[in-house]
Amino acid sequence: MFELKDLPSYDTLEAFAARYGNPDVQGLQTWLIWASATQEMLSAFEANLARACGLSQSQFFVLLLLKRNPDGLSVGALADGVSVTSQTMTRMIDRMVGAGLCSRDVDPADARARLVKITSAGDDMLGKALPSHYAWVAQLMSHFNEDERRMLNQLMLKLHRAGVLPGIADGTD
Structure with missing residues (x-):
């Protein structure tokens, strides 16, 4: 921060x-x-996420990760994906399970492990959050033309390739 x-x-x-x-x-x-x-x-x-649907940034990203991985993810994988500790993610998942946004089920491959999956309520919440988020991003990015956007991408990826900002991804799945 x-x-x-x-x-x-x-x-x-x-x-x-x-x-x-x-x-x-x-x-x-x-x-x-x-x-x-x-x-x-x-x-x-x-602020936009809170206003639109009451989600934090981390909760929003957890729902996105779960939506992209319908077979579920471990708490550790979610923690890595959102850059928080497993302990922090466990507390977050506890709250999200309590709110009905996701479920924590036995991993069929390992009965000792749990997989977190998005629920229909979590999917509905994402359906509420994404249009507002997309509109907000479109408004923000409207200040840049296509060449400026391409330049911003190139500059951030240049720092990533140099190892200065290793957390930046190139956007490939």
Whole structure:
């Protein structure tokens, strides 16, 4: 989470660079703007999900993962897919099972293990969340033309390929 809202001016960044040895003031300014914009975007994403259907970002992504994997996923696989600990995912699944959004069933391949599956109520919730999410993303992305979108993709994938942002995927299933 990026928490700085009062971004420093370029002059301040230059003064700090001279004092503390920053070799790339413009790079720092770009990073600050990017990080701030990313945080604002993620906050707006969370607010839109909460307003549309009362889901958190993590719950939304769990439902999407379960929808994409109708045979079910383990708690560990869900935790990896959402980048939380297994303990955090277990608590989240407990709440989601309680709300009827998913079920936790015995894994037919291993009676000691459990598989989490989306329920019809979870599918209905996704059906409520996705149109609102798609409209929100369309509004956000309407500020970029096709070339700018392609450039954003290329820039993020460049960082991924360099190993700087290993969590970014190329969007293939």
